[in-house]
Structure formats: C-alpha cells, structure tokens
Amino acid sequence: MSRRPGAIHPAAQSFFLVNEGLAFVLEVVALGVLAWWGSTVALWLAVAAPLAAAALWGAFAAPKARFAVPLAAQLAVKALVFGGAALALLALGQRVAGLWFAGTVLVNTALASYYRSRHRPPYPSRS
Known part of the structure; x- marks a missing residue:
C-alpha cells in the first residue's frame, strides 16, 4: 500500500491535531492567568490584560488572523502573550x-511551526 506523494501519514496528522488542541488550551490558560494576575493588581486590569492579549492574538497570531504577517511577527506576538x-x-x-x-x-x-512549515501550505494573505 503506497501513499500518494506529499500525503501526510495518518499518525503525523493525528499528532498535529493533538498539538493544535494543546495550543488552544495553552492560549485559554494564558488568558486566564493574565486575568488572575490582573485581579491581584486592579480590577480593571483583570479585564484589560486578557482582552489586550486576545485582541493581539486575533489580529496577528491566530490561524485566521485579521492581518497576514510574517512568521517572525506571529512568533513575536506569541512570545509577548x-x-x-x-x-x-x-x-x-x-x-x-x-x-x-x-x-x-x-x-x-x-x-507546530515545524509541522506547518513541512506539511501545510502557508496561510493565504488577507487584504
């Protein structure tokens, strides 16, 4: 049984999906931690910190981000959040x-970055 050229092995696809699920959990945990930290400083910061992080993420780092940016910019936003x-x-x-x-x-x-660079086409640019 042979696979077609460029086909992704089912085990690799499963690993990718599990890793993407973990990425989502980490994103939600990051928002929760920022809210927790903010609540110890000032009530408004408990709302503002995760809201700012979510806005940055949605604009530049999400798979369907509002703005298409180079990988380095996506990684910078992820590092910040x-x-x-x-x-x-x-x-x-x-x-x-x-x-x-x-x-x-x-x-x-x-x-995730390695897998995307090897097995997935880049996300289309959005104008």
Missing part, C-alpha cells in the same frame, strides 16, 4: 507552574 502569562505566574508566586507553562509553550510552538 505567552511570556506575559509565564511572568504573571511568576509574579503570583507560582514559580514551578510558570516554568512548566513556559516550557510547554516552547515545545508546542516549535513543533
């Missing part, structure tokens, strides 16, 4: 959780 969440965990006294979160984000983002 996820890095902010990891720092927020550290500020909340959750050092181990912050380190685990940052490590998980790094591995997840590296695997």
